[in-house]
Amino acid sequence: MNESAIRNLIRSASAGLATVTEAPQLEAELLLAHCLNKPRSYLYTWPERVPDTNQCQRFQQQVQARQQGWPVAYLLGEREFMGLRLQVTPATLIPRPETELLVEQALLHLPVQAPARVLELGTGSGAIALAMAHVRPDLQITATDISGDALNMAQHNARQLGISTVNFLASDWFSALPAGMPFALIVANPPYIAAADPHLEQGDLRFEPQMALVSGADGLDAIRTIVQQAGRYLTPGGWLLFEHGFDQGPACCKLLQQAGYQAVDCLRDMAGLDRISLGQHFPLRQALQSAG
Structure with a gap:
């Protein structure tokens, strides 16, 4: 033998x-x-x-x-996401199955017949933006990330998949976005883990980029920024959707409500855990709510 x-x-x-x-x-x-x-x-x-x-x-x-402990995805250099084979490195988060729900919901909250402008914040490997573009080639998608290495990987994945409808932009959330170009939908899988969370020392999280995982003492710093600023970049009736931790649903819905979003909801993943919060932006209603 x-x-x-x-x-x-x-x-x-x-x-x-x-x-x-x-x-x-x-x-x-x-x-x-x-x-x-x-x-x-x-x-x-x-x-x-x-x-x-x-x-x-x-x-x-x-x-x-x-x-x-090295993640299999990093050893293979790739991970499948919504049927797309994406290259990944330790500069990017590893796309996870639960994030597919975020893509599905984002697509459901867009007009079916008409082209629309979409913004993804913190694109990483490009998984969300590229999956949306694959399903809806008519969408005009802008995908941002503060990490140059992550953007390079996202652009590489776009080329490998033959997707040319996503515009990648180096930006710290909204900082580099031009004014006067509102989006019908903003989607994000931001960092949402608390700095002292013991899970950061376990499993794949030990090897993934901390800046894409950790967001302040309670894990909500990035989400607060996104919720507070997104309204300036949404069309009237536009939607904001983002992923968060299983125990952050009530806090995220409260942030959306305090910012004046309508139709606020929290959706559960396949495991029955809170995973996505969303709200609809109506500037006039939000202004009246703030004035009241």
Whole structure:
């Protein structure tokens, strides 16, 4: 029996990964297929084949990195999001399934027949903006990020996907946006973890960019800024939607209500947890509410 045969490499790696993941065989297969530059089906078709020395060494390095906690997405250099294959690096957050709900809701809150202008704040890998553009090529989307490395990755992903309808802009939230160009919808997955949250020392969060995760003592600093300023950039009747932590729904809805947004709501993810808050912007009503 050759210990370096594909079948045995997977078996050995799966045993070594069993303490760090709930899916050790799947992750072992993904890492080995990546090192071989082959689809996973190749592993099942040729289980007795022996990779060359460099491929075996690279695989062992990948397995060791995973045992140390490195996210699989960073080791593979990619993550699928809403059917799109996106490249990711430690300069960007890893797109997560729950954020797909944010994209779905954003699309539902846009006019179906007419083109519309959309703003995404903190685009990271470009996942949200590119997923929306893929579904609705007629949308005029501006996607911002303060990180140059993140913007470079988002632009790279757009090129790889053949999407040219997203305009990427270096901006600290709204700071670089031109005046007089309101949006029908603003969407964001901002940092929303409290600075002292112990989860920052666990799992994938240990390796992701802290500036994209942490937002003040209660995790709401970025959300406060977005809620307070978004109205200046929304058309009358425009929508603001953003993702937040499972225990932040009531606080986020209160912020929206205090800022004068209408139709404020908090939506739950597939796990039944508060995940998205949204509100509709009516300048006149908000002005009257503030005056009253």
